[in-house]
Amino acid sequence: MYPSLFIHTVMLSASFAANAFGQSDISDPTTRAEFALSALQIFYNAGTGLWSTTGWWNSANALTIVANLAKVDGNQQLQSLASRLFANTLVQAPPQNPQPGVEGNHNKKREDLNDTLVIFNSTGAGSGYNKIMDNNDEVVTVYPEGWNKPTGAYIDVMQLPIYKTGEKAKIATADVNDWIDGFYDDDLWWALGWIAAYDVTQDKEYLTLAESIFAAVATTWGTNCGNGGIYWSWQKSYVNAIANELFLSTAAHLANRADDKASYVAWAKKEINWFTASGMINSRGTINDGLTSNCKNNNMTTWSYNQGVILGGLVELNRASPDDSYLALAAKIAKAAIAELSDDSGILHDKCEPSCGADGTQFKGIFVRNLQLLHEAAPDDAYVKFIQTNANSVWMNNRDDGNMLSIDWAGPFINPANASTHSSAMEALIAAITVK
Numbered sequence: 001m002y003p004s005l006f007i008h009t010v011m012l013s014a015s016f017a018a019n020a021f022g023q024s025d026i027s028d029p030t031t032r033a034e035f036a037l038s039a040l041q042i043f044y045n046a047g048t049g050l051w052s053t054t055g056w057w058n059s060a061n062a063l064t065i066v067a068n069l070a071k072v073d074g075n076q077q078l079q080s081l082a083s084r085l086f087a088n089t090l091v092q093a094p095p096q097n098p099q100p101g102v103e104g105n106h107n108k109k110r111e112d113l114n115d116t117l118v119i120f121n122s123t124g125a126g127s128g129y130n131k132i133m134d135n136n137d138e139v140v141t142v143y144p145e146g147w148n149k150p151t152g153a154y155i156d157v158m159q160l161p162i163y164k165t166g167e168k169a170k171i172a173t174a175d176v177n178d179w180i181d182g183f184y185d186d187d188l189w190w191a192l193g194w195i196a197a198y199d200v201t202q203d204k205e206y207l208t209l210a211e212s213i214f215a216a217v218a219t220t221w222g223t224n225c226g227n228g229g230i231y232w233s234w235q236k237s238y239v240n241a242i243a244n245e246l247f248l249s250t251a252a253h254l255a256n257r258a259d260d261k262a263s264y265v266a267w268a269k270k271e272i273n274w275f276t277a278s279g280m281i282n283s284r285g286t287i288n289d290g291l292t293s294n295c296k297n298n299n300m301t302t303w304s305y306n307q308g309v310i311l312g313g314l315v316e317l318n319r320a321s322p323d324d325s326y327l328a329l330a331a332k333i334a335k336a337a338i339a340e341l342s343d344d345s346g347i348l349h350d351k352c353e354p355s356c357g358a359d360g361t362q363f364k365g366i367f368v369r370n371l372q373l374l375h376e377a378a379p380d381d382a383y384v385k386f387i388q389t390n391a392n393s394v395w396m397n398n399r400d401d402g403n404m405l406s407i408d409w410a411g412p413f414i415n416p417a418n419a420s421t422h423s424s425a426m427e428a429l430i431a432a433i434t435v436k
C-alpha cells in the first residue's frame with residue numbers, strides 16, 4: 001500500500017515489538033496495546049509528522065493516544081519512541097496545517113507540495129480547507145488537493161535526539177499559527193495533544209504551545225447564544241458541542257498544569273456554566289451535536305465523542321476546583337451514553353458505521369479515553385465492564401492478521417483499516433490496561 005513508508009516503519013516498529021501474526025491468544029492488555037502501537041506506526045510518516053490515511057485533527061488524536069499509552073506503560077523503548085515522535089511532529093507537521101493561523105490578521109499561507117507558498121485571503125476562503133455537515137448530520141472535512149502527501153527526505157524518528165527541558169533552542173520555536181486553522185475543535189485537539197506530550201516528557205515547550213493555542217481560541221469567546229461559548233469555526237455559522245467541550249477540557253487540563261491556575265479555572269467554569277444552560281444536554285442525559293441558529297438544541301446525532309470530551313473536562317475541573325456536582329454530571333452523561341450507544345452485547349457504536357468517512361471513524365476511542373479518566377476519579381464497575389467488553393471485542397473480532405483495527409468494534413474486520421479506525425479502537429485497548 002505504501003511501500004517505502006512500510007519499510008521505514010517496520011524498521012521502527014520491529015525494534016519496538018515484533019509484529020508477529022495471529023495473536024488471538026494474547027490476553028494481557030499491555031501487550032495487546034503494544035502490538036496495536038506497532039501497527040499504528042506503520043501509518044506514521046516521519047517526513048510530515050502525521051499519520052497517513054487520516055486527517056489533520058485526527059493526527060492530533062493519534063499523538064494523544066501514543067502519549068496515553070506511554071503514560072501507563074513504562075516500557076523504555078516506548079518512552080523513547082513517544083518522546084522522539086512528539087519532537088518530530090512539532091518540527092515536521094507545521095507545513096501540513098491546511099489553513100494556518102486564520103484566527104490572526106496577517107496574510108494566511110500554507111506551503112504547497114512543491115514548497116511554494118499558497119496565500120489565501122482574509123476569510124480563509126481559497127485555502128481549500130473546510131468542514132461541512134452532510135445530510136446525515138455527519139461532519140465531512142474537505143482538504144486542499146494533495147494534502148498530506150509525503151514531502152522531503154525520509155526521517156527516521158529513532159535517530160532523532162530526545163529533547164529535554166532546557167534544550168529549548170533545539171526545538172524549532174513553536175509558532176501558534178502553525179497549530180490553529182480557524183476550526184476551533186482542530187485547534188483544541190492539538191492543544192490537548194501537546195498537553196499529553198507534556199505529561200509524558202515534562203517538557204514545558206509543549207505546555208507553552210498548548211497555552212498559546214488556548215489563548216488564541218479564547219479570543220473568540222462569545223456567540224449569539226447568550227454571548228457565551230465559542231463557535232465551531234471562524235465562519236461563526238454553528239455553535240456546537242465538540243468545540244465547547246474541548247474548550248472546557250483544555251482550560252481544565254491547563255488549570256492543573258500551567259502557572260495561571262486561577263485564570264484557567266475561571267475559563268473552565270465559564271464554559272461549563274454556559275454549556276449546561278445552553279440546552280445541548282438533552283432530557284435523556286446525552287449530548288446532541290449542537291444548537292440551532294436560534295440557540296435551541298438541534299436534536300442532531302448524539303455522537304460518541306460528544307459524550308466523552310466533557311467527561312475528561314469535568315474530571316480535570318473537579319481536580320483543579322473540587323465540586324461534587326462536576327463528577328455527578330459526568331457520571332450521569334457517561335451512563336446515559338453507554339445505555340444509548342451500546343448494542344445488546346455492550347459494544348459501542350456510532351450511527352455512521354461502517355462508512356464513517358474521515359471524521360466519524362475517530363469518535364468512539366475519544367469516548368473511551370475520557371471514560372477511563374472518569375473511572376480513575378470516580379470508579380464504577382459499570383465502566384470496568386464496558387471498557388473490558390469493548391477492548392476484548394476489538395481484539396478478538398475487529399483485528400486482522402497484521403493487528404490492524406477497523407471501524408466496527410463488534411466486528412468483523414473491514415478491510416482496509418486506516419490510521420483513524422485503528423487509533424480509535426486502540427483507545428479501548430489502552431483503557432483496558434488501567435482497569436485490569
Ligand SMILES: *[C@@H]1O[C@H](CO)[C@@H](O)[C@H](O)[C@H]1NC(C)=O
Pocket residue numbers: 112113114116146
Ligand atoms: C506548485 O507550484 C506552482 C507555482 O510555481 C503552483 O502553481 C502549483 O499549484 C503548486 N502546486 C502543485 C501541487 O503543483
Ligand SMILES: *[C@@H]1O[C@H](CO)[C@@H](O)[C@H](O)[C@H]1NC(C)=O
Pocket residue numbers: 121122123125126
Ligand atoms: C476570498 O477568496 C474566495 C475564493 O478564492 C472568494 O470567493 C472571496 O470572495 C474572497 N473574499 C475576499 C474578502 O477577498
Ligand SMILES: *[C@@H]1O[C@H](CO)[C@@H](O)[C@H](O)[C@H]1NC(C)=O
Pocket residue numbers: 299
Ligand atoms: C429527536 O430525534 C429523534 C431521532 O433521532 C426523534 O425520535 C425525536 O422525536 C426528535 N425529537 C425532537 C424534539 O425533535
Ligand SMILES: *[C@@H]1O[C@H](CO)[C@@H](O)[C@H](O)[C@H]1NC(C)=O
Pocket residue numbers: 053054055354355356357358361407414416417418420421
Ligand atoms: C477509514 O476507514 C473508514 C471505515 O472503513 C472509512 O469510512 C474512511 O473513509 C477511511 N478514511 C479515509 C481517509 O479513507
